[in-house]
Amino acid sequence: MKPSFAIIGCGKVGRALAQQLPEAGYRPMGFSSRRITSARAAAEIAGALDRCFEKTWEAAKDADIVFITTPDDAIKESCRIIVENNGFKKKSVVFHCSGALASTELALVKSGNAKSGIMTGVQIGSMHPLQSFAVQKSGNPFDNIMMAVEGDPAAVETAREIVTDLGAQPFTISTDGKMLYHAAAVVASNYLVTLMDLAIKLMAASGVSETEAFKILNPLVKGTLANIESTGIPDALTGPIARGDVEIVTKHVQALQCLSGDMAKYYSLSGIETIKIARAKGSLSEDAAKQLMRIFNVH
Ligand SMILES: NC(=O)c1ccc[n+]([C@@H]2O[C@H](COP(=O)([O-])OP(=O)(O)OC[C@H]3O[C@@H](n4cnc5c(N)ncnc54)[C@H](OP(=O)(O)O)[C@@H]3O)[C@@H](O)[C@H]2O)c1
Structure with missing residues (x-):
């Protein structure tokens, strides 16, 4: 038989887990x-309307696994309230599901118990779905996604x-x-959006x-991603820098300097x-690399 669970904070991730x-x-x-309306909605999704509680510690107290899926800045405080009411x-x-915070955010579970003299052997961890849950979709939102875990x-x-x-x-992953x-996830996902925005603005210019x-640009980006998948980095790199085409890169920078904003930078x-x-990759000579560095460093 699988363990029982409780959800504290019934928003997007909480509801996905409830489902x-x-x-x-x-x-x-x-x-x-x-x-209470959010708690009721999640309980209904899970087919357990009778398991909806006003108090977080009442919801947590009989569960083998507790997910604190409040916003990040409310995790520690939610945990503290449950600890103080002996709710674990x-x-x-x-667990919490934050990407940025480590399991140590839940450390009160241990110190709180030690303070009251009650050692409950509660374990703490984080379980981060590397996916955006902005829109509720039909089907399993966890299907085939990657999830980072760390903790005890x-x-x-x-x-x-x-x-x-x-x-x-x-x-x-390691707690530290x-x-x-x-930050890596932000670079891969959020900064890809920024990168595309810049490329679109350059196209417009x-x-x-x-x-x-x-x-x-879309097929080009998809093709590059496919190349990274099949040949990896550095082999997937093509273009003027990979070729050491100093003249073209110089002209790019000159053209970008004519635009407003920080495009050249x-x-x-x-x-x-x-x-x-x-x-x-081995496609750029040391001499061409030095010339390119000089072009880039002056901007
Ligand atoms: N959304 C994503 O794409 C995503 C992806 C990966 C990880 N995460 C992580 O998952 C966690 C939850 O994110 P989310 O996007 O599901 O947030 P969310 O949609 O804003 O849901 C958070 C829920 O917690 C409730 N809540 C707020 N403060 C509370 C408190 N003090 N006590 C109890 N409940 C409280 C909220 O209030 P109401 O009861 O008023 O509704 C809301 O339902 C966060 O740690 C986040 O970093 C999110």
Whole structure:
């Protein structure tokens, strides 16, 4: 029999868990949120309307696994309130789902118990779905996504099992590395949006309409991603820097300097990193790399 679970904070991620955990055999035990209507909605999704509670500690107290899926800045405080009301069951496992915060955000679970003299053996961990839950979709939102887990060894083991049961793929990261892991996700996802915005603006400056620009660039971006997938970095790098075409790069920078804003600066900063990749690929001579560095460093 799968363990029972409680959800504290019934928003996008809380509701997704409320939907999928019972599908995977986990037993819904308690739902609580800032507003009772949110808790009721999650309990209903889980098919357990009678397990909806006003008080967070009442929702948590009988659950084997407790997910605190409040916004990040409310996790510690929510945890504190449950601890103070002795709301965590003996040997339960407490998770939050934040990407940036580590399991240590839940450390009160341990110090609080020690303070009151009650050692409950509660384990703490974090379980971060590397996915955006902005829109509620039909089907399993965890299907095939990656989920980072870290925390106490027993919590990590439990998390890996839950993630697999949800249909996602677990990977374990270090507690100390959590912030850099999250920064990596921001670079890969959010900064890709920024990068596309810059490319679209450059296309527009060249005379292509902004509405057409994405359509034109999209196959190129998808092709590059496919190349990275098949050949990896540095081999997937092509273009003037990889070829050491100093003349073209000089003309790019000159053209970008004629535009308003920081386009030339952005191009140059990215170019400096790209030189390193081209050198690793072996397609850029040391001499051409030095010339390119001089072009980029003056902007
Ligand atoms: N959304 C994503 O794409 C995503 C992806 C990965 C990880 N995460 C992480 O998942 C966690 C939840 O994010 P989310 O997007 O689901 O947030 P959300 O949609 O804003 O939901 C948070 C829920 O917590 C409730 N809440 C707020 N303060 C509370 C408190 N003090 N006590 C109890 N409940 C409280 C909210 O209030 P009401 O009761 O008023 O509704 C809301 O329902 C966060 O740690 C976030 O970093 C989110």
